[in-house]
Amino acid sequence: QITLKESGPTLVKPTQTLTLTCTFSGFSLSTSGVGVGWIRQPPGKALEWLALIYWDDDKRYSPSLKSRLTISKDTSKNQVVLTMTNMDPVDTATYFCAHSLGYSPPFDYWGQGILVTVSS
């Protein structure tokens, strides 16, 4: 049974760096083809794809946010970490992590999401 869960601060101040952790079970990020991605959703708005890391440490980023994002994995801890620098109130959103498997795959398992508010 695959599960994922996001953790991190729910309130950050403008200009601060956000660090979110996705802790998962039921699969290994050392297995060929596996990926874990991050997606966010501002309140009442659409989903936005942020970043994805693969089993072989290949990393993909949204071009519009690439300068602010870093994704990394700790295979031994079954965790993926996303950092986003220089947070702004427009970054207020629910942040989801999700599992994928295969070539150009969908996200087939999702975490519950964590609402991050950016406010002074």
Added chain:
Amino acid sequence: DIQMTQSPSSLSASVGDRVTITCRASQSISNYLNWYQQKPGKAPNLLIYTASSLQSGVPSRFSGSGSGTDFTLTISSLQPEDFATYYCQQSYGTPRTFGQGTKLDIK
């Protein structure tokens, strides 16, 4: 970036209706198109992948079709639990962009 445009943005329908939602990509994405259902306060749930493959556990009243730039999601007979927001997503290029969503509510 590949832009994904869904239509309509919102839709009112009744239980038992047949409903179709369309998604258009700004360039060809072959069949790398996925559909998700999202209910308020919940994570999205994968319905259809690679345009027409039904995800395990998803009812057969959901179906998808299309290739290239034009895709459709069809619900053959709406059930009460189907009232939700639906998103398409391309997994052809990076970023793996989503459509703006189609909110399906009860007429």
